[in-house]
Amino acid sequence: MKKILTYGLMVIAVAVVAYAAYTEYNNPGRMRLEAMQAKTTFITETIALEGKIAGKNENAAVLECGGKQAAKCFKGMEVAIKIKDRPIGFRGKVEKIIRLKDGTCRIKVPIQNLSLEIQKDEPVVATLYTKNERTIMAVPAASIDRRGESGVWVVDVDDTVYRVPVRVDAYDSNIAAVTGDIEDGDWIVLSPPEEIEFETNPEIHKIY
Numbered sequence: 001m002k003k004i005l006t007y008g009l010m011v012i013a014v015a016v017v018a019y020a021a022y023t024e025y026n027n028p029g030r031m032r033l034e035a036m037q038a039k040t041t042f043i044t045e046t047i048a049l050e051g052k053i054a055g056k057n058e059n060a061a062v063l064e065c066g067g068k069q070a071a072k073c074f075k076g077m078e079v080a081i082k083i084k085d086r087p088i089g090f091r092g093k094v095e096k097i098i099r100l101k102d103g104t105c106r107i108k109v110p111i112q113n114l115s116l117e118i119q120k121d122e123p124v125v126a127t128l129y130t131k132n133e134r135t136i137m138a139v140p141a142a143s144i145d146r147r148g149e150s151g152v153w154v155v156d157v158d159d160t161v162y163r164v165p166v167r168v169d170a171y172d173s174n175i176a177a178v179t180g181d182i183e184d185g186d187w188i189v190l191s192p193p194e195e196i197e198f199e200t201n202p203e204i205h206k207i208y
Helices: 002-026 068-072
Strands: 032-037 039-056 060-065 078-083 089-093 096-099 105-110 123-140 151-155 161-171 175-180 187-189 203-206
Touching: 039 068, 060 123, 078 105, 089 105, 123 161, 151 175
Parallel strands: 032 203
Antiparallel strands: 032 187, 039 060, 039 123, 060 105, 078 089, 078 123, 096 105, 123 175, 151 161, 151 187, 161 175
16 A cells, blocks of 8 residues: 555656646746836935035034036025935035025035034035925836846736836936836836846736
8 A cells, every 4th residue: 555655646746747847848938027016106306416514513514515506505495415435414404505606605504413523625415305396107126127228127917028118217225216108007027037038928926
C-alpha cells in the first residue's frame, strides 16, 4: 500500500511540473507585475530661489536672493529654507522684503529659536509657496520608465500593457507629476522590468 501511495504522489508531482512547464512554454513573456492607480490631485505652485544668509539673530533670518523669480516674492508668503550641503532647514513667513537696485532682494523671515549654527553668507535654497493651485496627474515615481523617451506602462482592460509617453513635470521619492495621455484611475505598472513589451499579458497585482 505504501509503495502504491508513494508511486501515486510521484505521478502527481511529475504532472504538476509538466503542467507548469507547458503553461510557461505556451505563455512566453508571462510575468508578475504590480500596479497602482494614477490620481488627479492639486498642488500648490512654488517659487525656488537660491541665495545666501545676509544676516540673522535668534528670532529671524535675512536672505539675499537674486534672479527673475525673486520679483515674485511677496510679504506673507510661506517659505521653507534649506542650508546647502548641510542637513539644516527651517520654515516661516516672509515678514519684510527690501528690493535692491541690482535686482536682488532681501527677505526677512521670523524664526523662533533659530539655530546659532547658521552662519552669515552660507548658501541657501528657499522654496516659496504661492496661493495658486494647479491640477496635476500623479503617478508613482517608481513607475517612470526612462529608457529613451520618458513613459509609463498602462494596464489595459484585458490586462495587457501598453506604453504611454509622458513629460515629467515634477517628482519626489514617491510621486511624479506627469503630462501625457493618462486618465484618472488608470492602472500604472510599478518598476517596469527591462523585458516588458507592448501587449505583454502579465499577472497583475493591483495595489489599492
